Amino acid sequence: MRLADALRVDQKRVIAFTGAGGKSAAIDRLARELSVSSPVVVTTTTKFHLNQSSIAEAHLIARNPRELDRLSTLLGKHSSVLVTGEVAETESKWLGLNRSTIDALHTIAKKAGAVLLIEADGARGRSLKAPAGHEPVIPPYVDLVVPVVGLDVIGAALNGNLVHRPEIVASLLGLTMGDRLRPEHVASLMSDTSGGMKGVPQSAEVRVLLNKVETPDRIADGGIIAGRLLASSRISAAVLACVAKPNPVQEVVGRVAGVVLAAGDSRRLGQPKQLVNWRGRPLVWHSVQAALGGGLSPVVVVVGAEAKSVRRVLAEEPVIFVENPEWADGLSTSLNAGLAEVEEHAEAVVLLLSDMPFVDAALVSALVHEHRRTLSPIVAPRSGGRRANPVLFDRVTFPALHAVRGDRGGRELFQIFPQVWVEWDESILFDLDSPEDLPRLMEQE
Numbered sequence: 001m002r003l004a005d006a007l008r009v010d011q012k013r014v015i016a017f018t019g020a021g022g023k024s025a026a027i028d029r030l031a032r033e034l035s036v037s038s039p040v041v042v043t044t045t046t047k048f049h050l051n052q053s054s055i056a057e058a059h060l061i062a063r064n065p066r067e068l069d070r071l072s073t074l075l076g077k078h079s080s081v082l083v084t085g086e087v088a089e090t091e092s093k094w095l096g097l098n099r100s101t102i103d104a105l106h107t108i109a110k111k112a113g114a115v116l117l118i119e120a121d122g123a124r125g126r127s128l129k130a131p132a133g134h135e136p137v138i139p140p141y142v143d144l145v146v147p148v149v150g151l152d153v154i155g156a157a158l159n160g161n162l163v164h165r166p167e168i169v170a171s172l173l174g175l176t177m178g179d180r181l182r183p184e185h186v187a188s189l190m191s192d193t194s195g196g197m198k199g200v201p202q203s204a205e206v207r208v209l210l211n212k213v214e215t216p217d218r219i220a221d222g223g224i225i226a227g228r229l230l231a232s233s234r235i236s237a238a239v240l241a242c243v244a245k246p247n248p249v250q251e252v253v254g255r256v257a258g259v260v261l262a263a264g265d266s267r268r269l270g271q272p273k274q275l276v277n278w279r280g281r282p283l284v285w286h287s288v289q290a291a292l293g294g295g296l297s298p299v300v301v302v303v304g305a306e307a308k309s310v311r312r313v314l315a316e317e318p319v320i321f322v323e324n325p326e327w328a329d330g331l332s333t334s335l336n337a338g339l340a341e342v343e344e345h346a347e348a349v350v351l352l353l354s355d356m357p358f359v360d361a362a363l364v365s366a367l368v369h370e371h372r373r374t375l376s377p378i379v380a381p382r383s384g385g386r387r388a389n390p391v392l393f394d395r396v397t398f399p400a401l402h403a404v405r406g407d408r409g410g411r412e413l414f415q416i417f418p419q420v421w422v423e424w425d426e427s428i429l430f431d432l433d434s435p436e437d438l439p440r441l442m443e444q445e
Contacts, residue, residue: 001249004033005375006239007146007207014106014116014143016204018136019196020123020164021150022211024048026243027117028055035079039114041071043083043105045137046122047093056082062097065104075112096137106141118142120199127153127212128181129164130172130189131198138199145204147196149189150212153181154221169195183221187228191235206235213240213250226253237347251372254347256392258296258364259338260287260319261409262354263304263327272306274354275313282313284354290390292318294364296350300341302327302334330407343398347371348379351410352390358427359390366422367392378410378419381428387414388428 003026009015015030017023031040035057042056053059057078062068063085074081083105085095097105102118109116121136123129127150138145153162158179160166170177172195173185190196190208200206208229210222219240226238230253237254262274262284274284284301291299300320303310304327311321322341326333335351342349348371350364367379371392379392393401393410400413 001247001375002033003029003241003243003248006249006252007144009034009115014141015146016118016120016138016142017146017148018121019148020129021127021148022243023119023121023148024052026148026209027119029243029248031055031080031117034115039075039112040080040117041083041109041114042080042117043102044096044119045102046096046119047088048084048119050092050094053082056080061086062101065101068104068108071108072112075114102139123164126164127162130168130195132165136199138201140201142201142204145200145206146209147190148209148211149186151210151218151221152212154183156181183224184228187225191229191232197234208235208238210238210240211243214242219250223253230255233345252375253372255345256296256348256350256368256371257342257346258291258299258350258352259342260284260291260301260352260354261331261334262310263302263324263334265305275306275309278357283357284310285313286357287352287354288314288317288319290360290364291352293361295368296364298342300338302338331409332404332406335404335409336402339398339401346395348392348394350390350392355431356389358430363424363428364390370420370422374420376420377417378413380419380421381424382421383424383426383429386429
């Protein structure tokens with residue numbers, strides 16, 4: 001997967017990279033990916049190594065806003081432009097832009113339709129850092145902040161070899177110099193407002209880049225870190241990657257919510273299907289277990305016709321109930337009610353029906369894993385060439401889901417968005433729709 005896709009970069013976005021362990025390499029990779037279809041401006045609010053001038057096709061030195069006059073012309077000739085101050089007197093680095101110059105740069109880049117990439121932190125080539133009092137320097141109009149850390153620091157001693165400002169790291173984490181760094185230490189530092197979250201504008205999205213993920217062990221470490229990072233509502237996702245590689249991203253770990261649609265009155269069945277007892281539990285309970293066991297969070301249960309009974313049988317489960325007073329107007333009303341509850345902080349949502357007893361946690365987990373690997377707009381199970389439920393919908397589909405009307409779910413979105421399939425056994429094709437289906441279900445208790 002491309003880094004641009006994992007970071008969900010859109011045109012005209014302003015992106016700041018902070019932290020350590022591959023910021024410059026990530027900016028280089030992103031600039032190459034984006035410049036194929038959009039102009040890119042690269043700059044820094046700190047310093048930039050002289051040997052990194054090749055990160056863009058052209059280089060402009062601007063010590064003040066007036067010296068940005070040539071930028072529009074350069075963007076007309078080149079797909080990417082690096083803008084820095086002059087060479088520092090004491091080291092082999094380009095100086096960063098001052099506040100007035102970067103503000104003017106932002107205005108020009110926006111007018112040109114360019115993506116502005118900002119290196120907003122320095123780390124002296126280390127893999128992990130804690131910021132000093134003056135760091136990082138993130139302009140307030142940045143709308144995506146990417147804190148970076150190199151996972152080669154896992155298992156390493158807390159010292160100056162791989163850690164920049166190790167004494168600050170030790171203080172923030174309550175560690176002693178020389179202690180071995182574990183995944184939970186990295187997660188704590190990156191989610192700390194004095195660490196990886198320092199200086200992030202309130203309106204900016206945050207997607208943490210876990211770099212140097214090259215082995216199964218590092219993927220496992222990244223999964224542990226990602227799970228802890230997502231405890232913070234300010235962090236949208238963790239990107240597991242090795243930005244030095246052409247296809248850098250291994251996985252994108254974000255919150256995937258579950259919405260169990262359990263509001264209907266089951267007219268054709270003649271009794272509430274969500275309350276049909278099977279293997280000692282109501283069918284809606286089995287759907288909830290599949291969602292929870294599959295790692296969905298939060299899990300919302302949309303109730304309507306049998307609201308009191310559904311609430312009662314799920315009283316001990318860690319779910320959120322959403323009442324749909326318009327349930328009689330069709331399935332789409334429940335879909336909209338459930339989606340509205342979770343969409344603000346969700347990378348994706350899995351829509352589950354309450355009448356598919358053979359859908360289990362393993363299938364839900366498989367859908368989530370495929371989404372992490374691809375960020376496909378739709379991930380759905382399939383058996384023998386036939387599409388089945390539940391279906392995972394990425395956040396790019398949410399506006400289209402809200403537009404669905406009547407007694408329909410997200411089926412029509414398959415004609416609009418690309419999808420990937422998870423092949424499964426034929427048991428998932430069973431649903432409880434008519435009285436004739438009941439004996440077949442009970443035979444498999």
